[in-house]
Amino acid sequence: MKNFRIIKQSKLSQARLGVITTAHGKIQTPFFMPDATRAAVKGLSMNDLKMLGLPAMVINTYHLYLQPGIDLMKKSQGAHHFMNWPKPLLSDSGGYQVYSLIHKNSSFGKITDEKVIFKSPLDGSRHEFTPEKSIQIQFDLGADMIVCLDDCPPNSLSAEKMRLSIKRTVSWAKRCRQEYDRQIRKRNLDNNKPMLFGVIQGGTDLAMRKWCAEELIKISSPGGQGFDGYGYGARPVDGDGKFLAAVLQHTAEQIPADKLRFGLGIGLPEDIARCARMGWDMFDCVIPTREGRHGKLFFWKTNSKSNFLNSQNFYNTINITNAKFKQDLSPINEHSNIPELREHSKAYLHHLLKIQESLGYRLASLNNLEFYLDLMKKIRQAIDNDKL
RNA sequence: GGGUCGGUGGCAGAGCGGUCAAAUGCAUGAGACUGUAAAUCUCACGCCUCACGGCUACGUAGGUUCGAAUCCUACCCGGCCCA
Numbered sequence: 001m002k003n004f005r006i007i008k009q010s011k012l013s014q015a016r017l018g019v020i021t022t023a024h025g026k027i028q029t030p031f032f033m034p035d036a037t038r039a040a041v042k043g044l045s046m047n048d049l050k051m052l053g054l055p056a057m058v059i060n061t062y063h064l065y066l067q068p069g070i071d072l073m074k075k076s077q078g079a080h081h082f083m084n085w086p087k088p089l090l091s092d093s094g095g096y097q098v099y100s101l102i103h104k105n106s107s108f109g110k111i112t113d114e115k116v117i118f119k120s121p122l123d124g125s126r127h128e129f130t131p132e133k134s135i136q137i138q139f140d141l142g143a144d145m146i147v148c149l150d151d152c153p154p155n156s157l158s159a160e161k162m163r164l165s166i167k168r169t170v171s172w173a174k175r176c177r178q179e180y181d182r183q184i185r186k187r188n189l190d191n192n193k194p195m196l197f198g199v200i201q202g203g204t205d206l207a208m209r210k211w212c213a214e215e216l217i218k219i220s221s222p223g224g225q226g227f228d229g230y231g232y233g234a235r236p237v238d239g240d241g242k243f244l245a246a247v248l249q250h251t252a253e254q255i256p257a258d259k260l261r262f263g264l265g266i267g268l269p270e271d272i273a274r275c276a277r278m279g280w281d282m283f284d285c286v287i288p289t290r291e292g293r294h295g296k297l298f299f300w301k302t303n304s305k306s307n308f309l310n311s312q313n314f315y316n317t318i319n320i321t322n323a324k325f326k327q328d329l330s331p332i333n334e335h336s337n338i339p340e341l342r343e344h345s346k347a348y349l350h351h352l353l354k355i356q357e358s359l360g361y362r363l364a365s366l367n368n369l370e371f372y373l374d375l376m377k378k379i380r381q382a383i384d385n386d387k388l
Numbered sequence: 389g390g391g392u393c394g395g396u397g398g399c400a401g402a403g404c405g406g407u408c409a410a411a412u413g414c415a416u417g418a419g420a421c422u423g424u425a426a427a428u429c430u431c432a433c434g435c436c437u438c439a440c441g442g443c444u445a446c447g448u449a450g451g452u453u454c455g456a457a458u459c460c461u462a463c464c465c466g467g468c469c470c471a
Contacts, residue, residue: 036424037423099423237422241420264422265423285423287421290422293428294428296420319419
């Protein structure tokens, strides 16, 4: 059974339309997932997310392992039941925490070729993550799409260290693949396999990205060669925040066309549009929710051209906490399909965020997620019409 | 009326002779945020100047001192206690 099927290839670019089939329903690609790292999209209820038509979300192995713990996940028969979320889930491996905690600050742990030693930011306790353990936990979480534990390096790493890091990521991917096969047998999941993703590292160096991709694709098992999909790992921007378009383009080209391409942590709306054009199929990012909580709202510009997604500036942002919105009684978003965003004023949302009221976080997150989901829909339509 | 403690920047509140345009918190203003240690972080925050620097300021008015938010005197205002 093949769980990713390409439906249409754009005549204009590498962009494609597809469908993923999971045990919790189908997903049309390209698509975007918000991050529900600790089993919640901050500020939003599952009903909110259903109302938005959210296709899937990303939960995190490391965070859920620390809190509330995997025993409870097993007892709840997985994250879907625990969260009461009926649609697909993707669990991230904890590889990003190798970067965000340890690479950035070595007092948070240590990386060896064998495993990662984390010191919990919650209470300082010591925890070991092996590739095998990450996969086991992800099976316990019961996610529909799971990710190999990787060593996510800073882009600034020296060439020599980057080479070692990639070797580690590849060796861990092998071990993840073996553990995955073991779990499938052990749990009798032959007809209900989660999809497994490898993560391509290599910083900003095209040759390193290519090498990492090739090594990952070579990994084989009785279950087949390579992975169901491949992710782009590490920050997609340089030190100045400039999008690494050439690296994304080159990395996409290394991934076999019939495999899913997952841009981890991407990104800004224009970056997602560009990546879709390169043939990337799935995205996740904290931007819409985090920046919403911090007051930044995304809005469509009124565009008449049908190929507006190819332009640089197809949207506006405002910072609703700016003083100029204090007295602005106009709707938060008059074009929204969400009644609350049409009926509440900007002044009200300004006020809610100023007093740190959770309703403010919710309204801002709703606005931005609606924008992102709309963006993905427009991208899919554009591909369908050969406009992207 | 008597006693007592106190009056500091938008607010709260340190400071108690020089290193004070004055700690800290809040509020305010702006910015950042890309597989969420993020309801977080950064910067600004008396006035003038891009800046060097200058000016005005710790209730009011005097005084002591080389020098006062800090000491003294009077007055004004507030809290508490007594009558």
